[in-house]
């Protein structure tokens with residue numbers, strides 16, 4: 001890794017220099033929650049946020065996206081690829097994008113996703129956990145790659161980790177804004193990371209989790225929770241790794257149709273419904289359990305499908321807590 | 335390359351198989367694609383009716399023969415629409431998708447094909463492939479339907495019922511509802527046609543289980559009974575293949591609709607399947 005220092009006084013110039021890449025999106029506070037929004041000035045952002053409602057996935061897997069439009073009886077491809085900057089992405093969200101990459105960039109590559117992924121310049125930012133974060137248990141509290149630049153807060157500026165050639169080029173072009181990293185900066189970085197590691201209140205016990213959950217398939221705890229769950233699908237929408245989509249053809253007028261895809265949720269009854277009304281996950285219990293299995297699926301090369309961001313807890317109207325569910329399922333076996 | 339882009343194909347022929355199923359014969363407009371298009375029995379394509387939508391359909395023709403054929407049941411909105419389409423119309427086709435049956439691995443062995451209803455469609459591909467290549471010892475087809483009138487590819491099935499032995503092929507038929515045609519058939523082939531369910535056809539058959547593979551396709555309910563029959567005869571779970579169906583959108587492992595399993599084993603029916611072994615089913619919950 002290459003490291004440089006961005007002194008506080010140069011932050012705004014650095015931010016403005018990124019406009020050369022394209023439109024900048026960053027965390028903006030609206031009411032009680034944060035959202036990634038277009039920003040023109042550094043001051044519009046609230047960089048001390050914990051989590052945004054919708055994760056950065058919305059820039060890559062769009063909530064609603066046009067795949068094709070019908071012209072002269074056949075399809076014409078759609079899609080945009082304007083470069084843009086995603087400013088202030090937390091490390092759990094960087095990890096989540098890597099999980100999405102494994103799906104969307106594996107053969108056959110999803111060209112819509114790939115194009116936007118290539119167009120994005122990602123600036124990560126360090127954070128402190130709140131009571132819902134459990135990324136540390138999953139090893140997603142620190143990103144080693146998957147970003148162009150990563151800013152770590154120091155008392156008088158930022159320690160910048162450079163994660164890509166493009167990140168390097170940006171630092172190079174703006175060399176005047178950056179300093180060498182001093183011993184004091186390193187000590188401050190270390191202190192921040194230690195303080196942060198101790199700040200986690202929530203922990204997911206991940207040892208043997210995948211097998212334990214499989215063995216607990218018939219646990220009554222699933223049923224208890226499925227009865228509380230409203231099947232609203234909020235947890236799917238806000239989850240940075242949920243990515244199911246539905247496709248539909250829609251007529252714009254009598255002559256033109258478009259084929260669109262939009263977010264789908266495994267909590268919807270239609271998710272597993274096939275022709276003739278047969279449903280492969282007919283009950284809410286089946287669907288509730290499926291989401292937990294999907295999030296806790298363990299890929300030996302990649303880990304879990306959950307990065308511990310705490311969004312599903314924060315935005316669940318039924319107050320269902322991810323770690324608590326998993327702990328109770330585990331407990332029901334003991 | 336855009337994997338969601340379908341290729342225009344002309345409907346050369348539409349043939350009624352039963353009141354519910356039609357056989358579509360298709361040819362790509364792009365000649366090069368016609369030459370290059372190849373697949374493995376058990377694979378499927380996604381049929382695209384622009385402006386209406388897409389749906390997965392198994393290839394029911396054999397890669398040894400062209401052009402490609404699809405047997406489509408009128409099951410809902412989109413399949414109803416395509417049933418209304420005439421020869422000469424153009425639809426989109428993308429694929430082939432999925433793993434298909436491991437035809438090479440099974441060479442030199444016996445194949446026991448067990449079809450229930452529409453399950454005959456993908457197995458017809460295997461059947462013709464096996465008979466065309468002659469690379470398999472003996473082929474059994476056990477075919478269970480509701481009624482004689484619902485037998486898909488009736489001419490072909492009857493032909494094999496009569497002349498199959500010359501091709502090392504034994505066809506057996508079970509039907510649930512009596513009709514004059516089946517009584518007549520039953521009189522002619524009392525050893526191979528009976529009233530009952532598909533598992534009744536196993537009676538009196540002895541397979542060399544060391545050298546046989548079973549390939550099953552049918553409604554979800556059928557698997558359990560057929561598999562029990564095969565396991566009773568000591569066929570290894572790794573030699574029992576079945577092709578499964580799920581809700582599909584993308585066909586290439588992105589949209590998440592076809593995912594089954596739990597935290598230890600998750601499978602995409604569209605790309606890890608649709609063909610699975612019974613061992614896969616034992617190790618992945620929710621597969622069957």
Ligand SMILES: Cc1cc2nc3c(=O)[nH]c(=O)nc-3n(C[C@H](O)[C@H](O)[C@H](O)COP(=O)(O)OP(=O)(O)OC[C@H]3O[C@@H](n4cnc5c(N)ncnc54)[C@H](O)[C@@H]3O)c2cc1C
Nearest residue numbers: 274275389390391392406407409410411412413580581582
């Ligand atoms: C691998 C595979 C192979 C298949 N092979 C054949 C075949 O050879 N012949 C045949 O007749 N049918 C086959 N089917 C089933 C066929 O795809 C459905 O009958 C068809 O999608 C129904 O669409 P519809 O719009 O007419 O039905 P509707 O009931 O109106 O469909 C409702 C929605 O659910 C979706 N849907 C419904 N059933 C299925 C399904 N089983 N799989 C995926 N999506 C579904 C449809 O796309 C549609 O959007 C196969 C399915 C799979 C997964």
Ligand code: SF4
Nearest residue numbers: 239306307309310312
């Ligand atoms: S399951 Fe919950 S905690 Fe895990 S990544 Fe998704 S939203 Fe975040």
Ligand code: SF4
Nearest residue numbers: 229230232233235316
């Ligand atoms: S957000 Fe909560 S209530 Fe809504 S579907 Fe998810 S678990 Fe159920």
Ligand code: FES
Nearest residue numbers: 585588589590604
């Ligand atoms: S059909 Fe989309 S993931 Fe299998």
